[in-house]
């Protein structure tokens with residue numbers, strides 16, 4: 001690489017999260033990767049209730065010196081359904097064996113913005129037409145609300161990326177349903193119908209890589225690395241029980257890396273016209289299906305990832321994030 005060659009401008013990004021253990025890893029990587037310009041983070045209820053999501057998100061950003069990133073608090077519940085959370089997967093407050101409770105003066109304050117997430121997304125996207133990447137790592141409630149408020153997610157962004165759904169892989173919530181889609185199926189359907197999702201990373205892609213506790217042995221001996229390790233121990237314990245695997249799927253950081261930082265690690269994509277089941281049948285709601293004879297826009301779906309390349313990239317970026325001074 002030519003060290004004197006001009007580097008491209010960091011890519012402007014808004015992350016939408018329901019922090020959550022794998023969201024936490026995604027946040028750490030997005031906030032510390034020099035190729036990215038994290039302009040804001042919007043919070044949505046999902047893995048845990050919205051107050052846990054907001055507090056975890058603010059605190060994680062501060063731990064890597066990114067208290068400057070505005071955090072906007074979004075939907076406290078799905079558009080039409082009761083909120084379900086996943087304490088068995090992510091722990092009672094979203095960070096496994098760790099609880100990021102209490103104030104820590106040394107960490108300073110987070111810029112919580114008074115503007116709710118759907119309006120925050122709209123204001124930012126409209127101010128920078130065609131420039132923003134939006135990556136959603138949770139239920140699509142905030143994005144659907146923005147779309148319903150007239151925000152042109154499809155046309156006015158650079159791209160919108162979602163971790164959600166499953167095509168051929170068995171679901172992780174119902175037989176055919178993935179968590180983010182199952183928490184708010186109506187929101188997923190609104191976004192898919194509007195063509196608001198350009199790139200989809202379902203379980204078919206994110207479950208190509210199992211991260212083991214041995215992989216995290218590469219983390220340094222810092223305070224933040226200890227927090228991350230404790231959270232991941234919980235997550236691995238859950239996956240051992242629920243999926244019988246010796247490790248865990250890190251869906252959300254895999255998507256941040258594969259979509260924004262190392263698209264070369266995506267080894268297979270398909271174009272699909274997709275819809276989300278919104279029926280009252282709990283076994284079906286949240287399942288994605290191919291919407292035959294529908295004129296909705298197609299979605300670019302990643303279905304396979306280079307597992308060893310992703311493992312090396314994710315661990316290297318996580319090591320850097322938790323090694324930052326003060327962490």
Ligand code: BDR
Nearest residue numbers: 020022023137179180251
């Ligand atoms: C998705 O569901 C959540 O539990 C994770 O944070 C991830 O976004 C995986 O199905």
Ligand code: CA
Nearest residue numbers: 020023137138
């Ligand atoms: Ca998530």
